[in-house]
Amino acid sequence: xxxxPRYTVADRPPFRLADLLLRWESILVVLLALxxxxxxxxxxxxxxxxxxxxxxxxxxxxxxxxxxMALLILTREIDLSVAAIVALAALGVxxxxxxxxxxxxxVLTGLGxxxxxxxxxxxxxxxxxxxxxxxxxxTMSLYRGIAQVSLGDQALTAFPQPFLDLQQxxxxxxxxxxxxxxxxxxxxxxxxxxxxxxxxxxxxxxxGANPVAARFSGIRVxxxxxxxxxxxxxxxxxxxxxxxxxxxxxxxxxxxxxxxxVVTMVILGGVAISGGIGSIPGVVLAVxxxxxxxxxLTLLNVPGIVINVLLGCLLIGSIALPILIRRAMxxxxxx
Amino acid sequence: xxxLAAHREVVLALVIALMVAAIGAYAPAFVEGTSLLGVLxxxxxxxxxxxxxxxxxxxxxxxxxxAANLALTGMLxxxxxQHGPDLPALAYIxxxxxxxxxxxxxxxxxxxGLGIPPIVVTLGTLSIFRGMIVVIGGGDQVNASxxxxxxxxxxxxxxxxxxxxxxxxxxxAILMQLFLSRTRTGRGIxxxxxxxxxxxxxxxxxxxxxxxxxAIAGGIAGLSGYLWVARYGVAYSEIASGFELTIIxxxxxxxxxxxxxxxTVPGTLLGALFIxxxxxxxxxxxxxxxxxxxxxxxxxxxxxxxxxxxEAHPDKLxxxxxxxxxxxxxx
Numbered sequence: 001x002x003x004x005p006r007y008t009v010a011d012r013p014p015f016r017l018a019d020l021l022l023r024w025e026s027i028l029v030v031l032l033a034l035x036x037x038x039x040x041x042x043x044x045x046x047x048x049x050x051x052x053x054x055x056x057x058x059x060x061x062x063x064x065x066x067x068x069m070a071l072l073i074l075t076r077e078i079d080l081s082v083a084a085i086v087a088l089a090a091l092g093v094x095x096x097x098x099x100x101x102x103x104x105x106x107v108l109t110g111l112g113x114x115x116x117x118x119x120x121x122x123x124x125x126x127x128x129x130x131x132x133x134x135x136x137x138x139t140m141s142l143y144r145g146i147a148q149v150s151l152g153d154q155a156l157t158a159f160p161q162p163f164l165d166l167q168q169x170x171x172x173x174x175x176x177x178x179x180x181x182x183x184x185x186x187x188x189x190x191x192x193x194x195x196x197x198x199x200x201x202x203x204x205x206x207x208g209a210n211p212v213a214a215r216f217s218g219i220r221v222x223x224x225x226x227x228x229x230x231x232x233x234x235x236x237x238x239x240x241x242x243x244x245x246x247x248x249x250x251x252x253x254x255x256x257x258x259x260x261x262v263v264t265m266v267i268l269g270g271v272a273i274s275g276g277i278g279s280i281p282g283v284v285l286a287v288x289x290x291x292x293x294x295x296x297l298t299l300l301n302v303p304g305i306v307i308n309v310l311l312g313c314l315l316i317g318s319i320a321l322p323i324l325i326r327r328a329m330x331x332x333x334x335x
Numbered sequence: 336x337x338x339l340a341a342h343r344e345v346v347l348a349l350v351i352a353l354m355v356a357a358i359g360a361y362a363p364a365f366v367e368g369t370s371l372l373g374v375l376x377x378x379x380x381x382x383x384x385x386x387x388x389x390x391x392x393x394x395x396x397x398x399x400x401x402a403a404n405l406a407l408t409g410m411l412x413x414x415x416x417q418h419g420p421d422l423p424a425l426a427y428i429x430x431x432x433x434x435x436x437x438x439x440x441x442x443x444x445x446x447x448g449l450g451i452p453p454i455v456v457t458l459g460t461l462s463i464f465r466g467m468i469v470v471i472g473g474g475d476q477v478n479a480s481x482x483x484x485x486x487x488x489x490x491x492x493x494x495x496x497x498x499x500x501x502x503x504x505x506x507x508a509i510l511m512q513l514f515l516s517r518t519r520t521g522r523g524i525x526x527x528x529x530x531x532x533x534x535x536x537x538x539x540x541x542x543x544x545x546x547x548x549x550a551i552a553g554g555i556a557g558l559s560g561y562l563w564v565a566r567y568g569v570a571y572s573e574i575a576s577g578f579e580l581t582i583i584x585x586x587x588x589x590x591x592x593x594x595x596x597x598x599t600v601p602g603t604l605l606g607a608l609f610i611x612x613x614x615x616x617x618x619x620x621x622x623x624x625x626x627x628x629x630x631x632x633x634x635x636x637x638x639x640x641x642x643x644x645x646e647a648h649p650d651k652l653x654x655x656x657x658x659x660x661x662x663x664x665x666x
Contacts, residue, residue: 078454130639131593133397133454137580138587138635145629152625252625257577260399260458273452303474305572309466316459319451
């Protein structure tokens with residue numbers, strides 16, 4: 001057949017530069033560059049390697065939780081109890097410290113409590129088929145409440161020096177790198193690999209896009225949900241250990257309000273709250289944008305609560321702008 | 336279990352009555368008349384706020400910014416009370432409702448107009464409203480002595496042993512009940528929440544209802560803002576901090592479904608009363624107030640589990656055929 005029409009069945013859409021540039025991650029890269037440029041211009045202390053290293057202390061713990069939260073939100077779930085798990089894990093670490101336990105026991109206690117809380121969330125969410133936002137508001141009050149009841153207005157401050165050294169000295173001396181930041185980057189690679197390069201990752205996208213269709217395609221939706229909540233608890237436990245080691249004191253209001261900071265990181269990272277869209281590189285970039293923007297504003301003596309106003313505007317603006325631009329483009333095309 | 340679901344309000348009322356009786360047996364002071372009226376008084380703001388939140392949740396939304404809106408409106412009204420002339424109380428009330436309504440509309444336009452998910456918008460405005468208090472107030476707090484006489488006097492006016500805050504909450508509840516059950520728009524809120532697609536085919540546009548419900552929630556938050564500040568005699572950036580989750584908890588305990596379209600005014604009021612009783616009972620029982628959070632957490636989970644047990648059965652079957660067969664077998 002000489003002149004038979006030849007169909008091209010492309011495996012993926014053709015590469016277009018515009019698509020790459022309009023990707024959410026590209027916008028975040030520009031935003032990050034902007035944050036660095038503006039801050040470097042505004043204050044001479046921003047581009048100091050030790051300052052930058054210390055800045056990562058302030059967001060790495062939240063960022064570790066954000067990685068797990070990204071997977072949850074990607075699959076249409078949410079875990080609002082993470083900050084309460086941090087508090088409960090920190091409480092366990094503090095109690096073990098008060099008993100004079102060595103560092104490995106302290107770390108394992110924190111991780112174990114996080115894991116248990118996550119398991120509990122997972123069971124409740126999968127067993128009762130209620131949206132996780134309700135379940136985790138409940139467990140948030142419960143976990144935080146347990147921490148408040150057991151600690152009251154006391155504080156736990158007895159920790160072995162090697163434990164405090166985990167976060168109060170640099171993990172790497174040159175370039176100065178805190179342990180929490182190293183863990184965050186390593187975990188980001190792990191989460192990114194699982195999400196973007198494995199079949200399990202594709203399953204997460206499938207669940208997020210359509211849980212019912214995913215179930216009909218043979219994906220064990222509930223088992224994966226259960227695992228994700230467990231992982232989220234474990235990451236919160238890890239964050240609790242790191243936070244305790246950093247500040248060296250446990251009070252029941254530790255990490256109060258972190259859940260909303262973590263959700264902000266994930267949403268700014270381009271993960272759709274309606275599920276099925278998102279990437280780990282996006283979340284990592286959003287973490288860096290938020291972290292260094294906050295740090296820069298702090299250097300400029302902007303009060304923390306005013307920074308919150310700006311971050312709130314950034315969150316809404318970054319979601320609203322693309323919608324407005326898309327609408328404007330559509331209107332121009334139709335006329 | 337299905338009886339439980341059908342008579343959720345009755346069950347909840349019984350649970351609260353049992354709880355009050357048990358607390359009374361332990362600490363008789365709690366069940367004295369004035370003390371019980373005190374509980375109603377103290378919970379009045381939560382009644383109103385929970386109703387505002389309920390209307391939002393009915394449309395499958397959520398408003399995390401209510402407590403921040405309350406605090407910001409409270410601060411703005413307090414500043415008016417501080418710097419302006421001594422206005423009559425009604426003027427402050429109207430002003431507070433309008434300010435809160437404005438903030439609510441801002442949420443509503445972003446959600447309904449731009450189609451941004453409610454949790455994203457209200458998470459953002461939560462930070463923005465809270466921060467604006469410091470920006471506007473300069474980080475200072477406004478104290479009772481600076482607010483003006485009528486500003487403060489009004490919420491403490493009592494009728495039948497209950498303050499005007501309670502009577503306002505009662506009025507809001509009655510209006511809300513009439514609005515939701517007797518007006519076309521009120522029924523429409525249930526319709527768009529129950530099934531947005533079906534509602535759209537009936538000509539009910541979800542987006543318009545979204546603007547409306549966030550405005551209602553905002554107006555209620557604003558009104559509560561004035562009453563809160565005037566009652567407790569201080570306005571600063573942290574008032575009602577974290578209260579947004581207590582408000583949502585009231586709704587959840589009261590049987591409002593986060594999936595939309597399900598929820599009643601009496602149920603929500605009882606949910607709020609449940610939390611109010613716990614909050615007020617702990618000090619009289621000389622239990623550490625630190626227990627409050629753990630108990631309300633356990634109550635939320637219990638309520639959710641009871642509701643889920645009663646409702647979730649048909650959904651366990653994935654295949655529609657199996658569901659129909661099960662329905663046929665039951666019917």
